[in-house]
Amino acid sequence: MFGVINMPPPEKLVGLIGKTNVGKSTLFAAITLAPVEIANHPFTTIKPNMGVGYVRRRCVHVELGLPKCDPRTGMCINGYRFIPVKIMDVAGLIPGAHKGRGLGNKFMDDLRQADALIHVVDASGSTDLEGNPVSPGTSDPLEEAKLIQFEVDEWYKNVILRIWENRISRHIYTVKEPIEYLTQNLSGLSIKKHHVIKALKDTGLNDKPLKNWRREDVESLALSLRRISKPILIAANKIDLGPAEENVKRLKEFFGEKYVVPVSGLAEYILRKAALNKYVEYLPGDPDFKILDADKLTSKQKHVLEIIREKVLRKYGSTGVQELINRAVFDILDLIVVYPVEDHRKYTDHYGNILPDAYLVPRGTTARELAYMIHTDLGKTFLYAINAKTGERIGEDHVLNDNDVIKIVAAKAHR
Numbered sequence: 001m002f003g004v005i006n007m008p009p010p011e012k013l014v015g016l017i018g019k020t021n022v023g024k025s026t027l028f029a030a031i032t033l034a035p036v037e038i039a040n041h042p043f044t045t046i047k048p049n050m051g052v053g054y055v056r057r058r059c060v061h062v063e064l065g066l067p068k069c070d071p072r073t074g075m076c077i078n079g080y081r082f083i084p085v086k087i088m089d090v091a092g093l094i095p096g097a098h099k100g101r102g103l104g105n106k107f108m109d110d111l112r113q114a115d116a117l118i119h120v121v122d123a124s125g126s127t128d129l130e131g132n133p134v135s136p137g138t139s140d141p142l143e144e145a146k147l148i149q150f151e152v153d154e155w156y157k158n159v160i161l162r163i164w165e166n167r168i169s170r171h172i173y174t175v176k177e178p179i180e181y182l183t184q185n186l187s188g189l190s191i192k193k194h195h196v197i198k199a200l201k202d203t204g205l206n207d208k209p210l211k212n213w214r215r216e217d218v219e220s221l222a223l224s225l226r227r228i229s230k231p232i233l234i235a236a237n238k239i240d241l242g243p244a245e246e247n248v249k250r251l252k253e254f255f256g257e258k259y260v261v262p263v264s265g266l267a268e269y270i271l272r273k274a275a276l277n278k279y280v281e282y283l284p285g286d287p288d289f290k291i292l293d294a295d296k297l298t299s300k301q302k303h304v305l306e307i308i309r310e311k312v313l314r315k316y317g318s319t320g321v322q323e324l325i326n327r328a329v330f331d332i333l334d335l336i337v338v339y340p341v342e343d344h345r346k347y348t349d350h351y352g353n354i355l356p357d358a359y360l361v362p363r364g365t366t367a368r369e370l371a372y373m374i375h376t377d378l379g380k381t382f383l384y385a386i387n388a389k390t391g392e393r394i395g396e397d398h399v400l401n402d403n404d405v406i407k408i409v410a411a412k413a414h415r
């Protein structure tokens with residue numbers, strides 16, 4: 001029936017990249033291990049190397065003074081809403097891959113679908129560039145990070161150069177709408193119109209007719225598009241090991257504080273497993289855990305947990321894994337959370353479920369754009385929206401705020 005919220009929230013895909021043995025698979029396993037058993041799978045297509053992770057936010061039901069909510073996807077635990085995002089373990093990358101070494105094409109095929117990338121590096125310096133284990137501190141993660149990002153840039157540049165030569169260059173003498181034309185031809189790389197607009201501006205190419213572009217111009221557009229459409233966040237992994245601390249500092253100095261998150265994928269995996277088995281009380285992102293039943297644990301398990309507490313939680317405040325996902329979604333992709341409802345007084349859907357959906361939408365999304373995300377009919381016949389927190393009416397161009405609860409009012413649909 002019209003009016004029922006029946007579309008899944010817009011999907012965002014975060015890809016994990018990095019050389020072999022840095023801990024990608026461990027991190028992927030940790031991220032995609034749901035903190036409680038769940039039956040509902042939020043996404044339409046999930047491939048073997050894809051899984052579901054969650055951002056963690058204070059749920060708006062707490063702010064509204066409600067005792068609970070009823071998430072249709074994800075979950076709400078102790079007042080924290082865990083909202084799903086798609087995560088992909090991208091095929092391993094090695095230096096020289098863009099020249100045809102290693103799993104080049106598979107890598108690129110995975111990469112082009114991603115909205116953001118998490119680049120996992122071994123901050124402890126215990127794997128060399130080829131992924132062979134070496135003693136901690138031997139290998140330089142900063143060099144590794146630079147090299148892999150160079151690799152990604154080269155890949156991206158080559159792919160765009162190829163598209164330029166094979167397709168774009170054919171019509172550059174007659175094209176009337178260069179932005180539309182470029183967007184269309186680059187859409188296979190998940191490049192959107194606003195990415196193209198920003199890249200043209202950043203490179204100063206917006207006034208140069210396509211027919212006058214040289215190879216260098218295409219290359220600089222490609223590199224700019226890489227930064228804009230595949231932003232990279234660094235996961236400085238294996239912080240439980242000795243030399244990591246100094247390397248985290250160096251990575252932050254080079255790439256910037258915002259772009260580096262110290263993590264221990266292994267510690268997070270162990271804690272989530274232990275929590276699922278009810279050995280400990282722990283929620284992803286917590287600064288500590290509580291042992292629930294010490295008798296169930298072997299002395300070795302207790303020892304491992306104690307090491308995690310000492311070397312990771314006490315030192316860094318958390319394992320960093322939840323922070324990593326939150327940072328990717330809220331800072332790097334710049335998304336906000338919006339809760340669509342049908343009954344703005346009870347904050348429910350058609351069936352009385354409280355705050356059933358939490359949408360991750362781009363900052364700047366308007367009320368009408370939200371209506372379109374919920375249902376095309378709702379977008380087409382949009383009349384106005386209601387801010388459920390204040391009861392105020394808002395118009396189609398009203399820009400939504402983080403944590404808004406919104407009811408869309410639309411004209412009756414004709415079926």
Ligand SMILES: Nc1nc2c(ncn2[C@@H]2O[C@H](COP(=O)(O)OP(=O)(O)O)[C@@H](O)[C@H]2O)c(=O)[nH]1
Pocket residue numbers: 018019020021022023024025026027237238239240241263264265266267
């Ligand atoms: N000390 C430590 N070891 C880790 C961590 N994450 C992964 N490892 C180990 O690093 C090795 C490679 O991990 P894996 O996830 O297979 O790496 P991948 O090749 O990048 O997918 C394995 O022995 C893991 O147990 C971590 O946070 N700390």
Ligand SMILES: [Mg+2]
Pocket residue numbers: 024025026
């Ligand atoms: Mg792996």
